[in-house]
Amino acid sequence: MSNIWKSAKLDFSLVKPYVKTICFTMVLPVVFAAINRSLLTGISFAMCFIAMTTGYTFSITEKNSMERLYGILPIRKSDMVIGRYIFIIIMGLTALIFSLIAHPVILTILGESISIFDYISAAVTGIFLFALYTVFQLPGYYRFGSIKGRVFMYIPVAGFLITLLLITKSPVGESKLLFTVINFPILLMLLAVIFVIAMYVVSILVSIKILKNKEM
Amino acid sequence: MKLIISNISGIPIYEQIKQQVKSAIMSGDLQADETLPSLRTLAKELKISVLTVTRAYTELEQEGFVKNIQGRGCFVLGQGSELLREQLICKIENNLSEAINAARVANLSEEELHHLLSILMEEKTDE
Amino acid sequence: MNDYLEVRNLSKSFEGFQLHNITFTLPKGYIMGLIGPNGSGKTTTIKLILNMLKRTSGEVKILGFDNIASEQEAKRNLGVVFDSNYFSDEWKISQVEKSVSAFYENWNTQKFSETLKRFHIQPSKKVKELSKGMQMKLMLACAFSYDAKLLILDEPTSGLDPVSRDELLHILSEYIEDGEHSVLFSTHITGDLERAADYITYISYGELFFSGGKDEFIDSFRIVKGGCEELSTDLGKKMLGIRNFSTGFEALIKTEDLKQFAHLNVEPATIDDIVVFTSKRGEQYE
Numbered sequence: 001m002s003n004i005w006k007s008a009k010l011d012f013s014l015v016k017p018y019v020k021t022i023c024f025t026m027v028l029p030v031v032f033a034a035i036n037r038s039l040l041t042g043i044s045f046a047m048c049f050i051a052m053t054t055g056y057t058f059s060i061t062e063k064n065s066m067e068r069l070y071g072i073l074p075i076r077k078s079d080m081v082i083g084r085y086i087f088i089i090i091m092g093l094t095a096l097i098f099s100l101i102a103h104p105v106i107l108t109i110l111g112e113s114i115s116i117f118d119y120i121s122a123a124v125t126g127i128f129l130f131a132l133y134t135v136f137q138l139p140g141y142y143r144f145g146s147i148k149g150r151v152f153m154y155i156p157v158a159g160f161l162i163t164l165l166l167i168t169k170s171p172v173g174e175s176k177l178l179f180t181v182i183n184f185p186i187l188l189m190l191l192a193v194i195f196v197i198a199m200y201v202v203s204i205l206v207s208i209k210i211l212k213n214k215e216m
Numbered sequence: 217m218k219l220i221i222s223n224i225s226g227i228p229i230y231e232q233i234k235q236q237v238k239s240a241i242m243s244g245d246l247q248a249d250e251t252l253p254s255l256r257t258l259a260k261e262l263k264i265s266v267l268t269v270t271r272a273y274t275e276l277e278q279e280g281f282v283k284n285i286q287g288r289g290c291f292v293l294g295q296g297s298e299l300l301r302e303q304l305i306c307k308i309e310n311n312l313s314e315a316i317n318a319a320r321v322a323n324l325s326e327e328e329l330h331h332l333l334s335i336l337m338e339e340k341t342d343e
Numbered sequence: 344m345n346d347y348l349e350v351r352n353l354s355k356s357f358e359g360f361q362l363h364n365i366t367f368t369l370p371k372g373y374i375m376g377l378i379g380p381n382g383s384g385k386t387t388t389i390k391l392i393l394n395m396l397k398r399t400s401g402e403v404k405i406l407g408f409d410n411i412a413s414e415q416e417a418k419r420n421l422g423v424v425f426d427s428n429y430f431s432d433e434w435k436i437s438q439v440e441k442s443v444s445a446f447y448e449n450w451n452t453q454k455f456s457e458t459l460k461r462f463h464i465q466p467s468k469k470v471k472e473l474s475k476g477m478q479m480k481l482m483l484a485c486a487f488s489y490d491a492k493l494l495i496l497d498e499p500t501s502g503l504d505p506v507s508r509d510e511l512l513h514i515l516s517e518y519i520e521d522g523e524h525s526v527l528f529s530t531h532i533t534g535d536l537e538r539a540a541d542y543i544t545y546i547s548y549g550e551l552f553f554s555g556g557k558d559e560f561i562d563s564f565r566i567v568k569g570g571c572e573e574l575s576t577d578l579g580k581k582m583l584g585i586r587n588f589s590t591g592f593e594a595l596i597k598t599e600d601l602k603q604f605a606h607l608n609v610e611p612a613t614i615d616d617i618v619v620f621t622s623k624r625g626e627q628y629e
Contacts, residue, residue, distance in 0.1 A: 006445045013442050017433045060431060068429040071395040073446045074418035216395035226611055229538075230558065256372075260516040266373060267541040267556055 003075050007083025008090070011057045014066075018056060025049045026095055026102075033103040034110060039118050042103040043096070043126040044160060050095035051133035051156035054088050058146035067216045081208045085138065085200065092130040096123065117185070124189050131196040133159055135203035142210045217246055217253065221262055229264055233272035241281060241292055242301075251289040252282060279303065344407055347371045347493045347525040353391055353401035360549060362387050365401070367544040367554040371492070372522035374515060376536035376557070377529035378614065379546040380622045385529045388546065389497050393423065406492060419447065422486025426498040428478035432471035439470065439481065440488075447489035455488040476507040483514065494518065495527045500535055508532070512539050533614040543614070547622060557614075564617050565601055568593045568608040578604060584620030595620035 015022075029049055033042020061067055070080060100123060104114050133156040140152035219236055221229055240246040252258075255273060259266045273290050276282045280303065283291050319329045348369040355362040362384045369375045377385050390396045392403050394410050403410040408417035430439050436459065444450035459466055462480040464473065473481065479499055486494055494515075500508045512535060518524050528536065536543070536557070544554040553560055567578070570591045581604075582594040595612060596604065612620075 003446075009445065010442050013434070013438055014431055016438075064429065064431050065427065066429050066431060068395070068423075068425055069443075071390075071393045072418065072421070072423045072429070073443075074415045074421075075446060076415055213397065215397065216390065223538075228558065228562070256520045256522060260513075260520050262538075263512065263516065264538045265541040265557055266519070268558055271558065 003079040004083045004086060007075060007080050008087040011084050011087040014060045015056050022050070022053050022056075022091075025053065026098055029099060030102050030106055033099075034106050037107065037110065037112050039103055039107060039114055039122045040125060042107075043099055043122040044129060044163060046095055046099040046103075047092065047126045047130040048133070048156040048160040050092055051130055051137065052153050053091070054134055054137050055141055055146045055149070055153050057084060057087070058141040058149070062146055071216055077211045078208045081142075081211055082204060085134075085204055085207075088134055088138065089200075092127075092134070096126050096130070099126070120189070121185070124192050128192050128196060129156075129159065129163065131199055135199040139203055139206045139210060142207045142214070219253075219258070219262070221264065230268050230272040230275070233269065234276055237272070237276055238281060246292050248292055250292045252292065254289060345370055346404075347406055348375075348392070348527060349402070349404040350388070350392065351402045353388065353403060354399045355387060355391055355396060356399050357387075360384075360387075362391075362546075362549045363551075365544075365546060365551050367542075367551070369493075369525050369527055369542065371525050372519055373541040374519060374526040374528060374536075374539055375542040375544060376533070376540035376614075377527055377544050377546065378531070378533055378536070378618055379552075380548075380618065381531055382548075384546045384549045385531075386497055389495060389527075389529055392495065393418075393421075419489075420492040422483075422489075422491030422494045424479060424482040424486070424494070424496040424499045426501050427475075428470060428473075428482060430470045430481070432469070434470050436464065436466045436468060436470070436481070439485070443485050444488070450489045452488075454490075455484060458484040458487050475502050476504075476510075479503070479507075479511070487518075492523065493525050493527070495529075497529045498531070499528070500530060500532055508535055511535075515539070533618060537614055545618065547618075552621065560617070561612060561614060563598050564595055564612040565598050566593055566610045566612050566616055567596055567601075567604050568610065573607060584622075586620075 026046060026049065029042050029045035032045045033039060036042070061070070100119070104119070107114060136155050137152045140155075141149045143149070144152075217237075217240055219233065221232055225232070227235075237246065237252065246252075252273065253261075255269050256266055259269045262269075273282065273284060277284050277290075281293060283293055285291060315329070324332075346368050348367075350368070351366050353362065353365040360382075365384070365388055367375070377388065379385050387396065391398050391401075392405070392410060394403075394414055405417040406420050410417050430442075434442070440452070440455055444452070444455075456466065459481075462477070462484060464477055464481060464484070470478065470481070483494075500511060503511070515526050515528070516539060519526060528540070530536065540557045542555065543557045543560045545552040545560070564583075567582075568591060571587075571589075574592055574594075578594060578596070581600045582596050585592055585594040595616060601609065
């Protein structure tokens with residue numbers, strides 16, 4: 001367990017010089033939340049943006065040929081992978097928590113009211129979206145590297161646009177969705193959480209397999 | 217103890233070490249029960265390989281000039297110069313026998329052989 | 344634990360290149376030079392030892408630990424220096440220590456700062472502000488701070504001036520002085536190894552040409568020189584490589600074949616000579 005944590009800290013030390021840049025990207029979603037007067041929109045944007053930064057650890061590693069350091073350190077490949085996932089998840093959760101505080105504040109200032117339900121559903125949606133983006137991104141980065149795997153950086157964008165499409169373009173679907181959500185909110189949220197965990201487990205296993213077979 | 221290694225002499229380094237240690241013993245620069253420099257320290261200082269020094273010390277031990285005691289060092293043997301002298305006399309005898317045999321084959325007379333010896337000794341003193 | 348590195352029948356196939364049955368052993372307390380022309384497989388061998396490449400077959404043990412089954416334990420005692428640094432350019436030296444020391448239980452902070460002082464590396468600098476020689480010393484400083492028993496260096500001196508190269512050799516001889524550390528030094532600048540190496544492993548175009556004592560290696564070859572007319576068919580058969588000039592030739596032969604050619608000019612061969620002559624593929628004499 002401890003090696004996993006060390007690996008996550010190592011990844012953090014790679015990204016440290018860019019923390020300010022990443023923080024700035026969290027400002028724009030606040031603006032979007034304000035424009036759309038919707039917490040859900042704001043959170044969705046925020047998760048999309050933060051998911052686009054997951055490639056940093058990979059690109060910085062590549063730029064400095066640091067895979068050799070990873071090859072030297074006394075740590076199992078599986079620990080390296082899990083550590084990186086933990087780091088990315090912490091990054092996502094941090095962005096989420098920040099947004100869950102900042103966005104409602106702005107919205108309340110603008111006169112919008114936010115129910116507990118709005119809050120929780122935005123949180124769960126945020127977690128789910130972030131998970132959805134990253135479970136595809138990370139194996140992609142492991143397999144193709146951060147340059148060829150550039151396309152994986154845009155998965156969150158594609159995913160986000162699709163989400164937007166689904167939410168806005170089908171009012172019928174929207175009401176059906178809302179109906180299910182209003183009637184079985186706890187069930188849905190539970191399902192979402194289980195699904196998120198399952199997705200990450202599979203994604204981690206795939207990434208470990210890829211890394212074990214990788215020629216450095 | 218003075219030890220000078222030449223890169224260009226063509227003589228293997230371990231051989232150079234042996235020769236210089238032996239002459240130091242002969243001339244009294246190295247006394248009985250004195251220790252030779254530590255194997256690894258010598259290798260480090262002269263920037264030569266540990267195995268090379270090991271070989272020199274091992275062969276010196278085999279030839280009876282030093283005794284290697286694990287953990288204590290390489291000691292010059294008390295009978296050093298005696299042993300050295302004995303060994304060298306043996307070597308001289310062998311070489312002389314060879315020379316005599318060769319002289320016989322070449323039909324060199326005893327006088328001519330003596331003469332050759334004188335010339336060579338003169339040359340060696342000039343060196 | 345007497346053999347710090349055991350490599351047995353290590354093989355790896357790439358497209359267009361094959362590393363085939365490399366076997367050698369490095370006992371504790373010695374320096375082994377890993378030599379061969381560029382592209383012959385030295386870096387591949389090192390990466391296979393580090394399990395950065397998947398081997399096709401063979402076995403590698405580091406201080407007795409299998410390099411795949413016990414990868415973590417094997418690497419705890421291993422220090423590696425590459426020809427360029429593997430830290431983040433943006434890291435300050437203090438961050439390098441923070442990041443690396445976390446993985447080694449026996450990291451000695453005092454040793455690290457003393458070593459930095461000795462190497463004249465200012466702890467306040469960022470990795471990218473260090474010269475190439477300093478970066479190499481930084482990697483060494485890390486390895487020394489957790490008392491790595493086996494040090495592997497992959498072309499550490501390429502790009503360094505002779506002063507730095509000399510410094511490195513001095514540092515390495517000190518490192519093995521207590522007899523409890525070993526060094527595997529891969530280089531194509533064989534002059535560095537002429538005196539200091541105890542063992543030589545020579546890999547030529549993916550094949551193991553020789554592995555054993557350096558003195559033995561150098562001693563089993565000679566350079567013979569002569570005029571063009573002295574180039575006999577016999578010599579052509581026995582020689583391992585040749586340089587032809589308008590005024591004569593230089594050829595490498597095995598010492599055991601020396602007797603028949605004693606009439607020619609005979610010289611000892613340097614490691615460089617041996618590698619260069621045996622690497623001249625397809626060079627025929629007329």
